Amino acid sequence: MIKDFEAERCDCNVLHEDVVKKVKLKMPQYTDMNDLAELFKIFGDTTRINILSALFEEEMCVCDIAYLLNMTQSAISHQLRVLKQARIVKNRKDGKVVFYSLDDEHVKRIIDQGLIHVNENNKGRALNE
């Protein structure tokens, strides 16, 4: 059964077949993992993270975000598009101005967890090195 799954790309031997079997059964589904990587990929960019951390505080329009982050309106607009397609932000239009805000409670929780990790890690680094 594990044999069915095995393939051409792997160039080495199973050393602990029992472990592999057990882990394979417990591991979350492929699709979930792919979606998860996609989600984190979106957070894995300084511009986008900065946009999000700004939106944590308040809804903002494109120009204000661009000004705040000292970046081109176009660059911000492109990134907002990415965030919107991923359903991480939503927008509302008021005349010419488009306001963006967070679309989801989870987002803040994920990022907060990340910040906790980063802070702990920096503490450790400061002590050790």
Added chain:
Amino acid sequence: MIKDFEAERCDCNVLHEDVVKKVKLKMPQYTDMNDLAELFKIFGDTTRINILSALFEEEMCVCDIAYLLNMTQSAISHQLRVLKQARIVKNRKDGKVVFYSLDDEHVKRIIDQGLIHVNENNKGRALNE
């Protein structure tokens, strides 16, 4: 004060100066945001996420991970290096074999939060589209 910060790259006007000021004060530090993006960048790859979700279950050696994920030993080894440099996994050597495991409790929490989001999102998508 906001003027000092403003720069050449931004090509548009502040529309709501009060909002920008307020958000700027509250936003987390630059360094934190950079570190955070770096952290998420690491999670933003299918191979690495798969490695991590395997290690959630049990410590594993390089060959077993390669076999489980049906990838080259080299590819896995390279990614484990990335994960180790980021202090996300640690390893112990036993003869020729090197076992990898999670280095940090936070990691699981971050990824679990991510999974919650992904699942919620997929539910929504299934209903709407």
Added chain:
DNA sequence: ATAATATATGAACGTTTGAACATATAATCA
């Protein structure tokens, strides 16, 4: 209507990234 402004979007470009391949290191075994 025309001009000005806010935002969106397409194309181009340089950079980054992940996998493949070859090879090096280190440990075991014959």
Added chain:
DNA sequence: TGATTATATGTTCAAACGTTCATATATTAT
């Protein structure tokens, strides 16, 4: 000792990514 095996690492290459520039759309103001 030499062969084998597990892992690490340097290099190369194609694909993905983010920004810039030019331009399109849409809304307001004159």
